[in-house]
Structures are given as structure tokens and as C-alpha cells.
Amino acid sequence: MAVREVKFGILGCAGIARKLTRAIALSPNSTVIAVGSRSEEKAAKFARENGLPESVKLYGSYDGVLEDPEVDAVYVPLPTSLHWKWVRIAAGKKKHVLLEKPVALNAQEFDEILEACESNGVQIMDGTMWMHHPRTAQMKDFLLDTARFGQLKSVHSVFTFPLPKQLLETDIRTKPDLDALGALGDQGWYCIGSILWAADYSLPKSVLAIRDAALLNPAGVIMACSASLHWENGNTATFHCSFFASLAMDLSVVGTAGSLHLHDFIIPFEESKASYSTSANAGFKDLGTGWDPCPSEHVVFTELPQEVVMVSEFARLVGNVKSGGCGPEKKWAVLSRKTQLVIDAVKSSVEKGYEAVEVVE
Amino acid sequence: MAVREVKFGILGCAGIARKLTRAIALSPNSTVIAVGSRSEEKAAKFARENGLPESVKLYGSYDGVLEDPEVDAVYVPLPTSLHWKWVRIAAGKKKHVLLEKPVALNAQEFDEILEACESNGVQIMDGTMWMHHPRTAQMKDFLLDTARFGQLKSVHSVFTFPLPKQLLETDIRTKPDLDALGALGDQGWYCIGSILWAADYSLPKSVLAIRDAALLNPAGVIMACSASLHWENGNTATFHCSFFASLAMDLSVVGTAGSLHLHDFIIPFEESKASYSTSANAGFKDLGTGWDPCPSEHVVFTELPQEVVMVSEFARLVGNVKSGGCGPEKKWAVLSRKTQLVIDAVKSSVEKGYEAVEVVE
Incomplete structure (x- = not known):
């Protein structure tokens, strides 16, 4: 065909x-x-x-x-x-x-x-x-490996980059009538998405914007914020986003047996390859003179940039619908919706003066 | 001599x-x-x-x-x-x-x-x-470099390792009459110390234990907790420590121009060398196909393990006192005391049901 x-x-x-x-x-x-x-x-x-x-x-x-x-x-x-x-x-x-x-x-x-x-x-x-980068699927395999990763305990995600001073007043991400979600919608989208991804899209029961960490512009748009997310099973996550800090995008996922770290989860440092680090069943050497085993660095080479994989996947699904074989694939919208629900809860927590807000599906 | x-x-x-x-x-x-x-x-x-x-x-x-x-x-x-x-x-x-x-x-x-x-x-x-590892001094140089790092904005620090199940009841770190500070005193000491180190030992004005993230054993000793720290100038930091997660020790410091990352700040992966990563004035390539410039990896080779450097420094100071040249050096005690003050505030925040607690010198 x-x-x-x-x-x-x-x-x-x-x-x-x-x-x-x-x-x-x-x-x-x-x-x-x-x-x-x-x-x-x-x-x-x-x-x-x-x-x-x-x-x-x-x-x-x-x-x-x-x-x-x-x-x-x-x-x-x-x-x-x-x-x-x-x-x-x-x-x-x-x-x-x-x-x-x-x-x-x-x-x-x-x-x-x-x-x-x-x-x-x-x-x-x-x-x-980034959801479509082949690295993401490999990392997911690690998180699902109970022998190497165990059960999820905590996640920390960061996305910051500086909006140039002049843009802080003119950029659409600073306008309540355009991108009213500001840094939370722009950067926090990725942080929250990565946390949900690590949690297998289990929604937190509540979120709490971290006190005094949200910065709003005069129009009331969030320019920086941090929040903690809380699950019924005791798992927690934190994230931080800001238009006032240098470029950083960190994802750390800690489980009972292992952990995963990378610092370019949204846009890999290089287009042709991307890496991540895992630690599995690590302890200390005798006398604590080092780690045993040391973490492993994994490199994933890419044939196509992640955005091309994304477009191909979207076009494939569209092709399926057009050929009449099946209806639209709903899984992506489910993930988008969960991310949006958490964004809403964080925004609400900021607006309520750092009160905890339940996440209601 | x-x-x-x-x-x-x-x-x-x-x-x-x-x-x-x-x-x-x-x-x-x-x-x-x-x-x-x-x-x-x-x-x-x-x-x-x-x-x-x-x-x-x-x-x-x-x-x-x-x-x-x-x-x-x-x-x-x-x-x-x-x-x-x-x-x-x-x-x-x-x-x-x-x-x-x-x-x-x-x-x-x-x-x-x-x-x-x-x-x-x-x-x-x-x-x-780790305060005595030559890497720590090199990293400090980076944080003090306003051209490459800029001004501090946020810090995130993690120290977790699993206490074996049987030790959760017998280890001295779980006993209120022995190490009553539990994970906060054992692991959190490093997290808080690293945050204060990054903040040049400027004390936060307040701390807030992250809601529902503290786990206490039946004797009331903290087995896991997270907290956020807040400075007058708007800087924030978060940390996480736990006896229920795998070995992880992360330090991320984000400034206005650059950032610093490492995953073995307390005990380097290897005794003979240690590395850290810095990003300075990074942006994206055209079309956001990668970072420009990419972060730099720095390797520091060590002649002596960090604990030997520590002992030597202590013995040098003792030698100074004994030779009558000068009195005891007080700077180390000042740093210890600040770390302890923040520990006290986090413990108090947990005990007060996750209320914010002022840090009073």
C-alpha cells in the first residue's frame, strides 16, 4: 500500500x-x-x-x-x-x-x-x-522495568528560559488575552507532561503551588511558578518553570530500585542523537569510596528529528481515518487533557494564594 | 617547617x-x-x-x-x-x-x-x-562567574537511598532517642547544605515542608521529606530526601545566565575523578533543532579522596592552634550552624502540619 x-x-x-x-x-x-x-x-x-x-x-x-x-x-x-x-x-x-x-x-x-x-x-x-523522540520510548522501558527501576517514588522537572526584557511586555506569552497561561502554559506544560508521563498518566489527587514562588506580571499572567503534585499512594513530584532564568530542562525520576536523569528532555542538545542516564540497584563501594555500579549513559541515534516523527505519526493516524480503516486515535487527546487538568489546578492554586487544589477528572 | x-x-x-x-x-x-x-x-x-x-x-x-x-x-x-x-x-x-x-x-x-x-x-x-572535594571549589568559581552563571535563581537538591526493611526499625537513624532527625538529619543535611552553599550561605527567610511529602515512622522520626526554601530576593530552592527510594544525589543550580548539574555531589561516582556539567548563555539553534552552545562537562581529577582532604584541612587548623599562631577557625562552624538552623525550621514545618516557618538566626 x-x-x-x-x-x-x-x-x-x-x-x-x-x-x-x-x-x-x-x-x-x-x-x-x-x-x-x-x-x-x-x-x-x-x-x-x-x-x-x-x-x-x-x-x-x-x-x-x-x-x-x-x-x-x-x-x-x-x-x-x-x-x-x-x-x-x-x-x-x-x-x-x-x-x-x-x-x-x-x-x-x-x-x-x-x-x-x-x-x-x-x-x-x-x-x-519530545513524546515522539525514540529516546522517550526507551526511557519508558526503563521506568517499566521493575528489576532496574522498581516502583516510582518521585519526579522533578524543570523548564526555564529567559524571555528577553523587551519581550516580557510584548510577547504573546505575557498577554492575558493571548497566551493567558504564561510560563505555566508554555514551559509548565512540558514539566507537567513529563511528570504525568513518568507516572503513567495517573493523575495526582492534588497540587499545591509553592508559596511565594509564583511571579505574575502586572497583567496577572504567570511568569514563573513552582508546584508540588501529590498522589494517593504517597508519590510526589515537583516542577519549576520561569521566564527569568537561563535555559534549563531537567527531568529526574526516582524509583525504589533505580533513577533516570536527563537535562534536555524537551529539545535534545543535538538533533542527531540524544542521551539519558540511568542508575539501577546502585549502592556504595566498601567504605563509601564510590558508587557500585556507576550509572549508565545511553545514547539514542535518530534518523529523523523528533518533530518529524511527530508529524509522521499524526499523518499516519489521519491516513487511517481517511482510508476508512478506523476512527481517530484518542490516546493523544487523553494525555493532553490530563496535562491541561493539572495546569488548571496549579493556576487555581496560585490564584487562591497557594492553597492545595484537588485535581478532578 | x-x-x-x-x-x-x-x-x-x-x-x-x-x-x-x-x-x-x-x-x-x-x-x-x-x-x-x-x-x-x-x-x-x-x-x-x-x-x-x-x-x-x-x-x-x-x-x-x-x-x-x-x-x-x-x-x-x-x-x-x-x-x-x-x-x-x-x-x-x-x-x-x-x-x-x-x-x-x-x-x-x-x-x-x-x-x-x-x-x-x-x-x-x-x-x-564533599565540601572539601576540589570539584566543589571549581563549581563555586562557576557560580561566582556573573558572565557564565549570572545571578542565582533556584536550586534543587536530592539525596535518597533505601534503608533495608529490617533497618527501618533498628537503624539508629530511625530511633527518636539516637538520631532523632532521621532522613532529614542524615540526608537532608546534605541537601540543605548544598542549597546554602549555592546561595553563598545567605539564609532563606522561610521554609515550608511540602504537604503530605513527609513520612514519619511510628516513633515519629522523619523517614522522608521535601521542602521549599524562600529568600527575600525571590530565590527559591527545593529538596527531597527519603529512606524509601533508590540511591540518588542530585544538585541543580539555575542562574540567570547559566546552570550547574551533577548527580553525585555527596559521594562522587569514582574516587579518583569527579565531573559536573555547566551550561552558560545557552539558547536554541535556528528552528530549535538543538542547543547553542551545548553544556560543557568538566572532569576534576583527585590526588586524595575528599575525606582525606577534609581531615588534612582539619588537622592543619588544629596544627595552627597548637603552634599558637592563631585561634580556631570559625568559618566551618558558621556553615554547620546555618545548615542546622534550616533543618530545625523544616522539622518544625513538618511538626506544624506543613505551615511555613521563618528561619531566625
């Missing part, structure tokens, strides 16, 4: 759309056939700068892309506050949706997005790239 | 005393001349098993060592609850004291210990070995 090619339209020319345009081009089962922006001029500039062929269709509105019968799927990198509106319209036009994170301003909005996708039979997946 | 040799007496035959006996032997300016235990038989067994010469004096009591006029200094690995009594007696006998951590059950006890040392003019230093 020939690989079915999924024809993409791009909704909006955000910076991240450049990366996805390249990923769609590199993906063996997808191609960009249309770009829509608020002006046709912007769409043309984007197409030119991103090496799209002359044949690509340029639209001066998002509607143009969504009305195009040739477009199978749209990639939506719009500000979070616009997701609810445009994804529902796209689904109504039977377009499959690859949606940038955070998926919505809150879980209720996302539920309405999912309802629209479900009733229209379209595939939805969020754009969390 | 010939190196003055400091003559050590060992008070008690705890497991850790084996490591220190080797360290004293390897240190160019110190030697073990006496061992005291609750029975002379135990002292003899310890001397035999640790390769001490026939000439070593064996005492069936701690008093025997402290009365010995040849003993310059004592190493005290006794359970924490005995520190207050025996260090004060030792100081009264003009013995210099190398004291295992945690230094006392609380800061008030430690202040009385310090008073005794001061009024008797003896040197006191705690046995936190």
Missing part, C-alpha cells in the same frame, strides 16, 4: 510554524499545500522564507485554508486563547488538527474542542514533540 | 568511623593513636579490622580517650543525640573535634557545643566531606 500523503494547511505564521513546516517537508507522509495568515502578504513572506514551492496556496485569512477542500489537516500554532474558536471551526470543516500546546485556556475549553473533533470524526493531537 | 602531626582518638566504632580511620591514615598530617568504644573488646576489634598498628591505645570508654593527654583531637561519629554531651566533655578536655553530621539535635544544642569549644579554644569542624 502506497503511503498516503496528508496535505497540510498552516494556520498562522508563528515562529514555531517555521519548525513544523520543515518537519512536514521532512516527513515521508505529509506536505504543506496551504498557508493562511491575517494577510496574504504575510502568508507569502512565510512561504518564501520557508522554502515552500510556488504551488503552495496563500490565504489572507484562516478561513481560506479551512474552506480549501484539498486541505486534509491543519497545523494550529495560534495563541492559546484562539484555539477554542479555530479548532472548533476547523473540525466543523472536517480538517484534522495538529494543535500547539497548551491546547486550551482550560480543560473545559479543551473538552469543547474534543467534542467538536469527535462529532466531526477528525483526528486531534497536540504538538508536544 | 615540618608538618605537625595531629594525633586522633576515635570515639565510637560506627560504620563511618572505618572510612575516617582510613582517611586519617592517608592524610599527611594526622594519625590515629587511640580508639574508644563502649567495651575495650569492640575497640580492639575495630583496630584490628582497620589495620591500626599494635601501638594504638584501646579504651573501653569514651572517657578513656578524652583523658589521654597524647590525644590532640577526637573524631566523633556518635549518634546525634550524644553529640551535645560528648563534644562538650571533649572540649573541656581541650580536645579538638571533628564531628559527624548532623552536628546536633537542634541549633540551640549546637550553640552550647560551640560555646564549649570557644571557651576552651578548640577547633571544631563537621564531617561534610
